Structures are given as C-alpha cells and as structure tokens.
Amino acid sequence: MTQVFIGILAVSGLTAFLALLLEMAHAFVLNYGEVKLSINKGDKEFTVQGGSNLLGTLMDNSIFVPSACGGRASCGLCKVTVTEGGGPILPTETPYLEKDEQEAGIRLSCQVKVRSDMAIEMDPDLFNIKEYKTLAESIKDLTATIKELRLKLVDPPEISFKPGQFVQFRAPEYRGSPEPVYRAYSIASSAKNKNEIVLCITKVKGGLATTFVHEFLKEGDKVFINGPYGDFYLRDSDSEMIMIATGSGLAPLMSILYQMAEDGIERKATLFFGTYRPNDLFYVDELKDLEKKLKDFTFVPVISGATEDDNWKGETGMVTDPVKKLLQKSEAPREAYLCGNPLMIDAAVKILQENGIKEENIYYDKFA
Numbered sequence: 001m002t003q004v005f006i007g008i009l010a011v012s013g014l015t016a017f018l019a020l021l022l023e024m025a026h027a028f029v030l031n032y033g034e035v036k037l038s039i040n041k042g043d044k045e046f047t048v049q050g051g052s053n054l055l056g057t058l059m060d061n062s063i064f065v066p067s068a069c070g071g072r073a074s075c076g077l078c079k080v081t082v083t084e085g086g087g088p089i090l091p092t093e094t095p096y097l098e099k100d101e102q103e104a105g106i107r108l109s110c111q112v113k114v115r116s117d118m119a120i121e122m123d124p125d126l127f128n129i130k131e132y133k134t135l136a137e138s139i140k141d142l143t144a145t146i147k148e149l150r151l152k153l154v155d156p157p158e159i160s161f162k163p164g165q166f167v168q169f170r171a172p173e174y175r176g177s178p179e180p181v182y183r184a185y186s187i188a189s190s191a192k193n194k195n196e197i198v199l200c201i202t203k204v205k206g207g208l209a210t211t212f213v214h215e216f217l218k219e220g221d222k223v224f225i226n227g228p229y230g231d232f233y234l235r236d237s238d239s240e241m242i243m244i245a246t247g248s249g250l251a252p253l254m255s256i257l258y259q260m261a262e263d264g265i266e267r268k269a270t271l272f273f274g275t276y277r278p279n280d281l282f283y284v285d286e287l288k289d290l291e292k293k294l295k296d297f298t299f300v301p302v303i304s305g306a307t308e309d310d311n312w313k314g315e316t317g318m319v320t321d322p323v324k325k326l327l328q329k330s331e332a333p334r335e336a337y338l339c340g341n342p343l344m345i346d347a348a349v350k351i352l353q354e355n356g357i358k359e360e361n362i363y364y365d366k367f368a
Ligand code: FES
Pocket: 066, 067, 068, 069, 070, 071, 072, 073, 074, 075, 076, 077, 078, 108, 109, 110, 111
C-alpha cells in the first residue's frame, strides 16, 4: 500500500515538474520579447510583443488586413509585403502566392510570425479600415439554418461601405471557443443606412463564429466588427447583369439591388437564387418588391432538391441550369456578379465563359 502511495506521489511530482518545464519554455524559450514593426518605410512604427502572427499583431494595433477565413490560410486575402524579418515562406502560403509575388516578398500575414524586428509594406488605404462597436439589435431566423443579424452602430455611429463589401465579425471567447475568432460576412443592407448593417449568417457544423451567433448571441449584446473590405461591388457599365447566388451568398447581391433601386440604375438584371428546397429561400418578398421598383429586374428562384410535397412550379436543378438557357438566347454584352460556395462559383464561371462572358466581366465573392 505504501509503495502504491509513493508511486502515485512520484507520478504526480513528475507531471507537475513537466508542466513547470513547459511553462518555463513558454516564458523563456518562446518569449521573443519586444520587437519593432515598421510599416511603409517608417510611416507607422510599433513596438510589439513578439510571438504572435502578423495579422493579429496588426489588428492589436488597429490596423486591419482583409482576412475572410479568419487566419486559417484558406482565403489568401491577407497579403502584405515583408521586406525585413518574417522567416521563410511556409507551405501553407504557397498555394496563394504566385512565383513573382513570392520573389517580391509578398506573404500571408496570418501565417507569418513576428519573432524579430520586421518591416512590411501594405496598401495605405487599409489604414482607414476601422473597428466598430455595435449592438445586436435583432436576430431572426431567415431559414432553418440562416439567421439575419441586424447590428446597430454605436462607436463610431456610422459606417460607409460599397454595396457588395464585407465586414469581419468578432466572435468572443465562449464555452467551446477559448479565444476570439474573426469571420467575414457580406453586408446585406442598403449602404444609405449608415447607422446599422444586416448580416446573413449560415450555421456551419463546428463553425466557431456561426455557433456563437446561432447559440450564444442575444439581442442587446455588444458585438465588434471591422471593415469594410473587398472589391466585390457594382461596376459602372450599361451591360446586362447576371447575378447568381446560393444560400447566404444572396447577402451582397441584396445590398447591390438596394443600391440600384435607390440610385435609379435601370440596367437589365436577372438574379438566379439557388437553394435545395423552397423553404430555404429567403428575402422573397423583398426581391418581389425590388422587381416592382427596378425597371428591368427579374428574380429567378432555382430549387435543386424539390419533392412532390413541395409542389414547386418554378425552375429546378442546379442554379446554373437556367443561367445557361438565358445566355443562349442572345449575345448581349453582359456582366456577372456571383456569390456563394466555391464549387458553385467555379461551375458558374466556366458556364459564363463558355457562353461568351469574358473573364474580366465576371465578379465574384467566394465563401472562404
Ligand atoms: S486570413 Fe490569411 S489566408 Fe485567410
């Protein structure tokens, strides 16, 4: 019995010793101390604690770089040029960096660790991107898996954005998510209303930010966002517009359609909105209303998994099926605006190009 007791004591002691060693390793071996971060040849200079990634370090100093995937190296948006420090390019970065970009020192800021003095260059326009404190004014179900989140701007009290752009939403730490995470969501509301924005958030299994919104966020809670970001917005042209969305990819296209209605833009436009079942459609009343307000706008819902019980009389199949039919009717000059999952976007781009729409006239926002 005494031997068992001594054994337990020895194992506990060893475990405590190893834990202490680990703590010391973090405190001493992985402590990079303070390092200097210089931006755009000294335009901005910070002394920061080394050890974190560059994206987070910049964010801690109120400099916001687009990062639709929240730092998971799957969007490729967080590029900056590193001219000093930063270490070698990582395998997680290479899929997003062309050879000439690699040679020019362009890196994914979410993958680069700040471990020594570093000098970087970035678009000075990014210095205008702000963090906003907001209140969750309303949270409502659009479908079984998509919630509409209306955020009232508090500080600063107004946001300016181009319809089609996105913001990054900060989900704080909560049970099951030990640290804050950022995720990108397109703004679904009119840019004329600067005091609030609307986001459409799909529940993703295991998604940290979506779980926070769907299960933890309550009306009246404080929420932080930063932005706006992105180059998905309405181009100045007279060409006919083909708009294609699946799921919450409808959000930026709603904002663009509101802009067209408010600014009296009379371009011919057709929106193809694809969902699995009819009850996955949302904003249908708003879209029918836009059909009345806009001079030449048509809304085409497309259902891929309709059953007999649905009694669906509209278009069926892939969202791109009726697009193909429309494109084959004439060869009018066209522009396309797409938002949704990467598989849909890739398939749609291929069909659009095969049917005469040039690559430079296709604009898309792929979910990261
Ligand atoms: S934030 Fe770096 S790749 Fe998405």
